[in-house]
Amino acid sequence: MNEERAPPPQDESPTRRRAIRSFVLRQGRQTDAQKRAFVEHWPRFGVDYRGERRDFEQVFGRSNPLVMEIGFGNGEQLLFAAEHEPGKDFLGIEVHGPGVGRLLNGLAELDAGNVRVYQRDAVEVLKHEVADGALAEARIYFPDPWHKKRHHKRRLVQPEFVGLLCERLAVGGRLHLATDWENYAEHMWDVLDAEPRLRNVAGARGSVPRPEWRRQTHFETRGQKLGHGVWDLIYQRQ
Numbered sequence: 001m002n003e004e005r006a007p008p009p010q011d012e013s014p015t016r017r018r019a020i021r022s023f024v025l026r027q028g029r030q031t032d033a034q035k036r037a038f039v040e041h042w043p044r045f046g047v048d049y050r051g052e053r054r055d056f057e058q059v060f061g062r063s064n065p066l067v068m069e070i071g072f073g074n075g076e077q078l079l080f081a082a083e084h085e086p087g088k089d090f091l092g093i094e095v096h097g098p099g100v101g102r103l104l105n106g107l108a109e110l111d112a113g114n115v116r117v118y119q120r121d122a123v124e125v126l127k128h129e130v131a132d133g134a135l136a137e138a139r140i141y142f143p144d145p146w147h148k149k150r151h152h153k154r155r156l157v158q159p160e161f162v163g164l165l166c167e168r169l170a171v172g173g174r175l176h177l178a179t180d181w182e183n184y185a186e187h188m189w190d191v192l193d194a195e196p197r198l199r200n201v202a203g204a205r206g207s208v209p210r211p212e213w214r215r216q217t218h219f220e221t222r223g224q225k226l227g228h229g230v231w232d233l234i235y236q237r238q
Contacts, residue, residue, distance in 0.1 A: 029098070030097050030098045030101055031098070031101070033101070033105060034097070034098050034100075034101025034102055034104075034105070035101065037100075037101040037102075037104035037105045037108075038100075038101060038104065040104075040108070041104040041105065041107065041108045042104060042117075044108070045104055045107050045108070045112075045115060045116060045117050046104070046116070046117050046118075046119070047059065047091075047116050047117065047118050049118060049120045049124065049125065049129065050129065051124075051128045051129070052128065052129065053128075053129060053130075053131050054129045054130070054131075056089065056091070056116075056134065059116055060089045060113075060114065060116065062089070064087060064088055064089045064114070065087070065088045065089070065136035065137070066088075066089050066090075066091065066134060066135055066136055066137075067081070067085075067088050067089070067090050067091070067135070067136060067137040067138070067139065068090075068091045068092075068093065068122075068126075068130075068135055068137070068138045068139065069081075069090060069091070069092050069093070069138075069139045069140075069141070070093050070122045070138065070139070070140045070143075070156075071093065071094060071122070071140065071141075071143055071156070072092040072093070072094045072099065072103065073094065073096075073099050073142075073217075074098075074099045074102050074103065074218075075092065075094075075099060075100075075102055075103025075106055075107075076106075076215070076217055076218070077139075077141060077214065077215060077217060078090055078092045078103060078107075078115055079103070079106045079107070079110060079112070080215040081115075081213065082107065082110060082112040082114055082115045083110060083112070084213070085114075085213060086114060088114065088136070088137075089114050089115075089116075090114060090115045090116070091115075091116055091117075091118065091125075092115060092116070092117045092118070093117075093118045093120060093122040093125055094117070094118075094119060095119060095120065095121060097119070100117060100119045103117060104117065123161065123164070126164050126165070126168055127164065130168045131168070132167050132168060133168070133169070133170045133171070134168060134170070135168050135169050135170060135173055136169075136170055136173050136174070137169075137173055137174040137175070137176065138165055138168075138169060138173075138174075138175050138176070139176045139177075139214075140156065140157070140175075140176075140177045140178075141176075141177070141178045141214065141217065142178055142179060142180060142217065142220065142223075143155070143156045143157065143177075143179070143184075144156070145179065145181035145183070145184040147181060147183065147184075152187065155184065155187060157177065157184075157187065157188050157191050157192070158191060159191055159194070159195070162191055162192060162195050162198070163195070166195060166197040166198065166237060169237040170237065171237055171238065172236065172237060173236070173237040174234060174235070174236055174237070175192075175198065175234070175235040175236075175237065176211075176214070176232065176233070176234050176235075177192075177232070177233045177234075178210075178214065178220075178230065178231065178232045178233070179230070179231055179233075180220060180223030180224070180228040180229065180230045180231075181223075181228065182228070182229060182231070185207070185231040185233065188231075188233055189204075189205045189233070192233065192235055193205060196238070197237060197238050198235040198236070198237060198238065199235060199236045199238055200233070200234070200235055201234045201235065201236055202233075202234065206233075207231040207232055207233055208232050208233075208234055209232065210230065210232055211232065211234070214232070
């Protein structure tokens, strides 16, 4: 297996409509340990993208609520969830190799049986590999805020993407987002409160205290040191 896993190149031709995607690729340098993780642990924890619907009960070998974390970074939240929510199965999606390698090593050390990992664009995975209503929950923690106004169109939380998430979430399922940028929280409210299939559990333009299932990450700690607030937004699929 290729140690340097990467998503396929995206067509950036200016004559074509820019397809929605969940990331901007900024590959960092992988350590030797992270590179070895793909060889040693990907066969157990990794999911190779096939572009067709998956039976995740077969992937995990059991039937539990399925939770997807989009853009897991270095994987610290997924490791926390694996240990503290053993009755759920988790799909982590991330494109950046160093973070994926670090998570693979952490999962092996934890001997976690309830996490599987894609190194792929989340939009592609959602569109082609996840069936309608398959997700009990989707989690998006501290996505890139693209704080400059001219870059707001690059933000992950957009009506088209939220619509796709709604199709894949089961009725009664949960969408949980967190951000430490107030402007992005406002943007999230604008998009999510306008989606008729979602209900903000805290009321219109409301947020909740950090729930027990989300640990305080280094992103959050960094934001607080900069004087940022943190907003947890929880929506229920109607």
